[in-house]
Amino acid sequence: MKVKARKGDSLSYYASLFHIPVELLVDSNPQLDPDHLEADEMVEVPGFIKETCVVREGDTLWGLSGERNIGVDALLLINENSDPNEVETGVELFLPRRVVTPVVNGKQPYDSVRFQKDLILLQELYPFIRVNAIGKSVLGKDLMECKIGRGAKKVHMNGAFHGNEWITSAVLMTFLNDYLLSLTNSKDLRGIPILPLYRTVSLxxxxxVNPDGVDLVLNGPPDGMAExxxxxxxGRVEFTGWKANIRGIDLNKQFPARWEFEKRRMEVSTPGPRDFTGNLPISExxxxxMEQLARKERFHRLVAVHTQGKEFYWGYEGLESKESERLAGEIKRASGYASIRYVDSYAGFKDWFIQEFQQTGITLELGKGINPLPLSQFDTIYRDTLGIYLIMLYKWW
Ligand SMILES: [Zn+2]
Known part of the structure; x- marks a missing residue:
């Protein structure tokens, strides 16, 4: 929600007026001087929307503010020309409404259009997140990254490397929305206060990662590409088994971490729904x-979210960080998922990430069944794995 500033106001004053952490206001308004606002500057207030109400006879701003537990100055701010003692019957007034429920609904077929719309909604509501494109897919769709927090510890999570694992995008977006709600409402998430994480961790x-593959699985081939x-x-006309990108290359077998070995091991020499490494590493x-993002950001931890198996892999050739084993123990305890150090699979993003940076990386396999997992598993998956995402953000030694 936007409000028009008055000269001399400060963001910390607005933070107390709306009961939101001041750093969220500051980060939502990077162009403003937080201590000295100028008249008519527009200020983003995260986690609020403006509602209209029609004034009834006898209403006053004082009365409305008391009824709704909103400071009268907050009402004055968004209704600049109103007299607090007397507002005219029948006139429309704005009321700020705190957002306490998610806008993301992950329990639906989650294609790239849905995903992009949700990101825009979240960015409007929580302007302290930074949303940007890190590249484009083969078909020219933006590959979107969302950053949140101002800490020195850098944690990266990704989903839908594989087209028929689109439920992972829905799970991560649901987590993002819950994280944001916890921040603006100063509420714990699974007993964890999130504001301290905002200060210490950049997520x-x-x-x-693979919007073309996701859209192929959910919506079928794009125009002109069916044949x-x-x-x-x-020869199959349904694409539920499709993991690859739109050129038939498995994006999680593309990274130079024993790539040649994996290419031989898979015995897939042509593009197809799954397991083809491509003719060269990182050709897509x-x-x-993803490679460029990892090199630029130098994350300390990675969670690559896939389906299925209710398990996670956390080692690569003994190059994983020292903390990995301990963290794996925590994750296993929190989720009940099986902890597996080495798995007979190579050239994945997590493998390369560990090899390249010797940091902590896990591949997390959500749920159990045949991909694409049905949405009926969504709640169980989210309940079982929310603790994993939080552990990766708050457990540091
Ligand atoms: Zn996968």
């Missing part, structure tokens, strides 16, 4: 974007 999320894609799909725009 980077790329919830949908070629059905051929790559072995999606894998390239």
């Amino acid at each position: 980077s999320l790329v919830p949908m 070629e894609l059905v051929r790559l799909n072995g 725009p999606e894998s390239k974007a």
Whole structure:
């Protein structure tokens, strides 16, 4: 919600007026001098929307503010020309409404259009997040990253490397929305206060690494590509088994971490729904974007979210960080998921991340069943794994 500043006001005053942490206001308004606002500058107030109400006979701003437990000065701010003692019957007034429920609904087929819309909604409501494109897919869709927090510890999470694992995007977006709600409402998430995490951790999320693959699984081939894609799909017209990007290359077998070995091991030499490493490592725009992001940001921790198996892999050739084993123990305890150090699979993003930076990386396999997992598993998956995302953010030694 936007309000028009009065000369001499400060963001810390607005923080107390709306009961939101001041750093969220400051980060939502990076262009403003937080201590000296000028008249008519527009100030973003995160976690609020403006509602209109029609004044009834006898209403006053004092009365309305008391009824709704909102400071009268907050009402004056968003109704600049009103007299607090007397407002005219029948006139429309703005009322600030605190947002306490999520806007993201992850329990629906979650394609790239839905995802982009949700990101825009979240950015409008919580302007302290930073949303940017880190690259484009083969079909030109933006690969979106969302950053949140101002801390020195850098944690990255991503989802939907594989097209038919689109439920992972929905899970990460639900987590993001819950994280944001906890911040603006100063409420714990699973007993964890989130504002201290905002101060100490920078979270980077790329919830949908492979939007073309996701859209193919959910919506079928794009115009003009049906014939070629059905051929790559072995003649099948339904794409529920499709993991690859739109060129038939498995993005999680694209990274130079025993890539040649993986290429031979998989015995897949042509593009298709899954397991083709490509003819060269990092040949695809999606894998390239992820590589560049990791090199630029130098994350301390990575969670690559996949389905399925109710397990997670946390080692690579003994190069993983020292904390990895301890963290794996915590994750296992919190989720009941099986902790697996080494798995007979290579050239994944997590493998390369560990090899390249010797940091902590896990591949998390949500739920159990046949991909794409049905939405009926969504609540269980989220309940089981929320603790994992939080542990990766708050457990440091
Ligand atoms: Zn996967």
